[in-house]
Amino acid sequence: xxxxxxxxxxxxxxxxxxxxxxxxxxxxxxxxxxxxxxxxxxxxxxxxxxxxxxxxxxxxxxxxxxxxxxxxxxxxxxxxxxxxxxxxxxxxxxxxxxxx
Amino acid sequence: xxxxxxxxxxxxxxxxxxxxxxxxxxxxxxxxxxxxxxxxxxxxxxxxxxxxxxxxxxxxxxxxxxxxxxxxxxxxxxxxxxxxxxxxxxxxxxxxxxxxxxxxxxxxxxxxxxxxxxxxxxxxxxxxxxxxxxxxxxxxxxxxxxxxxxxxxxxxxxxxxxxxxxxxxxxxxxxxxxxxxxxxxxxxxxxxxxxxxxxxxxxxxxxxxxxxxxxxxxxxxxxxxxxxxxxxxxxxxxxxxxxxxxxxxxxxxxxxxxxxxxxxxxxxxxxxxxxxxxxxxxxxxxxxxxxxxxxxxxxxxxxxxxxxxxxxxxxxxxxxxxxxxxxxxxxxxxxxxxxxxxxxxxxxxxxxxxxxxxxxxxxxxxxxxxxxxxxxxxxxxxxxxxxxxxxxxxxxxxxxxxxxxxxxxxxxxxxxxxxxxxxxxxxxxxxxxxxxxxxxxxxxxxxxxxxxxxxxxxxxxxxxxxxxxxxxxxxxxxxxxxxxxxxxxxxxxxxxxxxxxxxxxxxxxxxxxxxxxxxxxxxxxxxxxxxxxxxxxxxxxxxxxxxxxxxxxxxxxxxxxxxxxxxxxxxxxxxxxxxxxxxxxxxxxxxxxxxxxxxxxxxxxxxxxxxxxxxxxxxxxxxxxxxxxxxxxxxxxxxxxxxxxxxxxxxxxxxxxxxxxxxxxxxxxxxxxxxxxxxxxxxxxxxxxxxxxxxxxxxxxxxxxxxxxxxxxxxxxxxxxxxxxxxxxxxxxxxxxxxxxxxxxxxxxxxxxxxxxxxx
Numbered sequence: 001x002x003x004x005x006x007x008x009x010x011x012x013x014x015x016x017x018x019x020x021x022x023x024x025x026x027x028x029x030x031x032x033x034x035x036x037x038x039x040x041x042x043x044x045x046x047x048x049x050x051x052x053x054x055x056x057x058x059x060x061x062x063x064x065x066x067x068x069x070x071x072x073x074x075x076x077x078x079x080x081x082x083x084x085x086x087x088x089x090x091x092x093x094x095x096x097x098x099x100x
Numbered sequence: 101x102x103x104x105x106x107x108x109x110x111x112x113x114x115x116x117x118x119x120x121x122x123x124x125x126x127x128x129x130x131x132x133x134x135x136x137x138x139x140x141x142x143x144x145x146x147x148x149x150x151x152x153x154x155x156x157x158x159x160x161x162x163x164x165x166x167x168x169x170x171x172x173x174x175x176x177x178x179x180x181x182x183x184x185x186x187x188x189x190x191x192x193x194x195x196x197x198x199x200x201x202x203x204x205x206x207x208x209x210x211x212x213x214x215x216x217x218x219x220x221x222x223x224x225x226x227x228x229x230x231x232x233x234x235x236x237x238x239x240x241x242x243x244x245x246x247x248x249x250x251x252x253x254x255x256x257x258x259x260x261x262x263x264x265x266x267x268x269x270x271x272x273x274x275x276x277x278x279x280x281x282x283x284x285x286x287x288x289x290x291x292x293x294x295x296x297x298x299x300x301x302x303x304x305x306x307x308x309x310x311x312x313x314x315x316x317x318x319x320x321x322x323x324x325x326x327x328x329x330x331x332x333x334x335x336x337x338x339x340x341x342x343x344x345x346x347x348x349x350x351x352x353x354x355x356x357x358x359x360x361x362x363x364x365x366x367x368x369x370x371x372x373x374x375x376x377x378x379x380x381x382x383x384x385x386x387x388x389x390x391x392x393x394x395x396x397x398x399x400x401x402x403x404x405x406x407x408x409x410x411x412x413x414x415x416x417x418x419x420x421x422x423x424x425x426x427x428x429x430x431x432x433x434x435x436x437x438x439x440x441x442x443x444x445x446x447x448x449x450x451x452x453x454x455x456x457x458x459x460x461x462x463x464x465x466x467x468x469x470x471x472x473x474x475x476x477x478x479x480x481x482x483x484x485x486x487x488x489x490x491x492x493x494x495x496x497x498x499x500x501x502x503x504x505x506x507x508x509x510x511x512x513x514x515x516x517x518x519x520x521x522x523x524x525x526x527x528x529x530x531x532x533x534x535x536x537x538x539x540x541x542x543x544x545x546x547x548x549x550x551x552x553x554x555x556x557x558x559x560x561x562x563x564x565x566x567x568x569x570x571x572x573x574x575x576x577x578x579x580x581x582x583x584x585x586x587x588x589x590x591x592x593x594x595x596x597x598x599x600x601x602x603x604x605x606x607x608x609x610x611x612x613x614x615x616x617x618x619x620x621x622x623x624x625x626x627x628x629x630x631x632x633x634x635x636x637x638x639x640x641x642x643x644x645x646x647x648x649x650x651x652x653x654x655x656x657x658x659x660x661x662x663x664x665x666x667x668x669x670x671x672x673x674x675x676x677x678x679x680x681x682x683x684x685x686x687x688x689x690x691x692x693x694x695x696x697x698x699x700x701x702x703x704x705x706x707x708x709x710x711x712x713x714x715x716x717x718x719x720x721x722x723x724x725x726x727x728x729x730x731x732x733x734x735x736x737x738x739x740x741x742x743x744x745x746x747x748x749x750x751x752x753x754x755x756x757x758x759x760x761x762x763x764x765x766x767x768x769x770x771x772x773x774x775x776x777x778x779x780x781x782x783x784x785x786x787x788x789x790x791x792x793x794x795x796x797x798x799x800x801x802x803x804x805x806x807x808x809x810x811x812x813x814x815x816x817x818x819x820x821x822x823x824x825x826x827x828x829x830x831x832x833x834x835x836x837x838x839x840x841x842x843x844x845x846x847x848x849x850x851x852x853x854x855x856x857x858x859x860x
Contacts, residue, residue, distance in 0.1 A: 096836025
């Protein structure tokens with residue numbers, strides 16, 4: 001049996017990787033992937049907690065999170081497509097619409 | 101001149117109909133006193149109406165030609181006020197007319213409670229009511245009559261000048277408000293309301309003098325008039341505060357009802373308030389040393405000059421002094437206010453002489469009249485000073501004579517001066533048009549042609565017969581040629597001033613000598629103006645093309661010529677002067693109507709052969725100086741026959757041939773000497789003011805401006821620039837990149853978590 005703290009540590013590690021990716025990468029698709037990594041890092045904690053305490057709540061949360069993440073990816077990719085067709089780029093450095 | 105204007109009598113139909121207004125009021129069951137408040141209320145309503153209609157309809161054909169850009173509306177309103185005034189006068193002069201004095205309250209304005217410490221000791225009300233007596237009726241009639249005629253004249257003068265196009269409604273609206281200020285001031289029953297209307301007139305004088313606001317000199321003159329009279333008004337206001345402190349009321353009924361307030365008020369208490377109020381009058385009536393605004397006020401259109409100088413503004417100051425008269429005649433104050441009365445006479449004497457001197461060298465026709473106004477008003481002040489002195493010394497009868505003479509002169513001067521200004525306006529108007537006609541298409545440097553300069557005129561008598569007759573009669577009235585207009589009142593003023601000396605007021609000797617000398621000087625400068633304008637050979641080619649036009653200008657001149665020529669004589673024989681001072685014991689006009697022969701003989705005897713030797717000497721000296729010496733010198737210097745082939749009307753022809761037959765004097769040296777130069781520079785009084793102001797007020801203003809700019813504005817600008825730089829600094833964080841915002845959110849969250857951790 002692997003110690004839950006090890007799994008929690010792995011989750012935190014993965015979350016940081018995702019976070020740093022979001023801050024540093026310019027390509028929107030990679031940023032989206034990094035967000036997925038962060039989400040799944042959290043899911044990992046849920047799953048680990050569920051098996052440790054033998055409680056079903058964690059699995060339920062995880063399934064819901066995965067479903068919502070899938071929907072979110074679909075929306076995100078659709079936005080990128082629209083962005084690309086309008087501006088010809090999906091580099092986040094050039095899409096500074098929030099400024100205005 | 102190109103086209104002749106049509107008579108346009110039909111436009112006067114609505115004006116004529118307004119005369120029916122009093123009849124309608126009386127049919128509705130109101131009497132003249134109940135309608136009197138309308139004298140001020142009607143113009144007050146008409147003023148915004150003209151302004152708004154003018155803004156909406158300006159430029160439209162019917163507004164311009166049928167309503168004369170609001171002029172007909174203004175004239176109709178003034179016709180209502182004039183007919184109401186006449187109705188009021190008729191009612192009061194009837195055998196069983198109402199009593200003089202307070203006529204009840206029209207409306208309550210402000211009510212307030214008076215506390216002594218914390219205890220309520222009573223309530224007080226500032227209400228508006230009417231006060232009518234012989235003085236207010238006279239001044240009201242002068243104002244209403246002249247405002248009406250001047251408005252008539254203004255329609256002809258203003259609407260034919262292209263420069264005024266599409267803004268005449270502003271002129272007529274302000275004109276009506278101005279006359280409303282005068283009517284209200286005369287009718288008001290308290291010093292408070294008198295002061296309010298007084299200030300309305302101050303405002304209107306500013307607006308009207310600056311009517312040509314695009315001209316820098318007019319704008320400066322308007323400011324000068326406003327600020328100079330404001331100096332006087334501040335003193336007047338303080339004087340009124342002091343008066344309120346004494347009487348706890350400013351109502352005439354309270355103050356004149358019992359001037360001692362049951363023994364609580366002493367004559368010495370009144371010296372300062374009355375003195376300060378007198379300074380206000382000095383400012384308003386343009387007396388030395390606050391006279392500087394009046395000559396510059398000539399920058400306004402000529403009808404405005406007539407309005408200010410004859411009908412309204414300058415009479416206001418005289419009216420206020422006349423209002424103070426009951427305080428002087430209260431026998432408990434006997435002797436306490438004599439010094440103030442003497443001061444009034446002194447100011448009058450000094451101004452009369454000074455203004456007459458300056459008028460000697462003025463070449464602008466309107467400026468001669470302006471200085472003449474100052475000088476004649478100063479006569480009235482001298483007369484009032486003498487009246488107040490007599491009253492305060494207990495010479496009841498003499499004070500009435502002097503008081504009546506002074507206010508009679510107000511009447512005569514207003515009629516004559518209103519007409520003189522309109523006649524000068526007629527001359528200027530036609531000179532201007534003739535010049536435009538002659539030099540319209542040449543570019544020969546005639547742009548500096550001054551249509552008001554008498555050195556460009558000469559020989560106009562044959563071109564403008566009605567104007568020349570009007571101006572002759574007006575000048576005669578001002579000079580005091582026997583039997584005409586101002587003669588009757590001026591004799592009284594000069595005589596009573598000397599009478600003060602005879603009754604122990606030695607201090608008055610100086611002003612008494614000055615007014616006697618000024619009588620001769622008036623004869624000179626008024627004749628000089630007339631001869632320079634109408635007699636002799638033309639002094640410029642423009643004169644050839646001058647001719648009288650438009651009934652709008654001629655009719656008021658004719659009306660006033662008749663009034664000036666006869667009113668003085670009739671009123672004098674009707675004991676008008678006596679009635680002004682003592683209405684309760686005088687039968688105004690009745691004696692003249694019942695026994696005309698006796699009344700006329702009696703009056704002639706008083707005027708030419710008074711009992712006292714002093715009056716006889718003074719009177720004949722004044723007649724000799726004003727009717728003989730002054731005009732004779734003027735005729736020698738400036739008179740002359742008309743050019744060949746020109747024929748003046750018989751009424752003026754005798755004067756021109758007289759001036760051509762007395763020979764010629766060339767003053768040469770004197771006209772260019774140091775004294776003449778000083779007179780040209782108005783005795784350097786304006787310069788002195790400028791010097792003082794530039795050394796006292798201007799540095800102070802500069803310091804204030806510096807403090808304002810650097811300290812007061814500095815704080816505000818600091819706030820402004822501080823917030824701007826802060827926001828510039830903050831803006832660099834809003835890059836618009838989503839990941840940056842995320843970073844900030846993350847950092848923020850970490851800080852919050854950290855804080856929570858620390859707290860826990």
